[in-house]
Amino acid sequence: MTKKTISIEDSDLFRDTVGAVRPIKVDKVLLKQADKPKPYPKKTIADVETYLKETPDIAIEKVGLEDSLSFAAPGLQKNVLKRLRQGFFGLDAEIDLHGLSSQEAKRQLLCFLTDSVIRHCRCVHIVHGKGYRSADNHPVLKNNINLWLRQHEKVQAFCSAPPKDGGTGAVFVLLSIAKN
DSSP states (O other): OOOOOOHHHHHHHHHHHHOOOOOOOOOOOOOOOOOOOOOOOOOOOOGGGBBBBBOOOOOOOOOTTTTTOOOTTTTOOOHHHHHHTTTTOOOOOOEEOOTHHHHHHHHHHHHHHHHHHTTTOOOOEEEEOOOTTSSSOOOOOHHHHHHHHHHBBEEEEEOOOOOOOGGGGEEEEOOOOOOO
């Protein structure tokens, strides 16, 4: 590259515009730490059980170890459940409830669903296990989840996951989008 030559008038004009210059002794800049904003307290949810619909005993048939689960809320289009099975919606969150007692699993599930609705998750993955260690080949957790998801007002549909995602030991759940 060739060096540009500057005329004497341009050089004088530059020096007049810039003014007095002093050399830098230290080339490190100390940034003043900005005051951190005050944290906002998390909104407390009064009771996660408020999302469960008060329904009289729902007559749901008990499911076995390898039975698949499926549910669509009334008024939902037929192809939504098909697209849910195919993974069309994509997963936004997941939880594994293996090894939990029924009471602890219910608490974890309701907190997870509430948090997912708040975070605007559309589709979630819940692993409940097949229930091989359950008595009489009737999985407790799987049957409870089948009931709880049907009672939850934000659940639009759910179905058993494909084999690569847990098969009959897991479900994909489609949640209604929270309106602000």
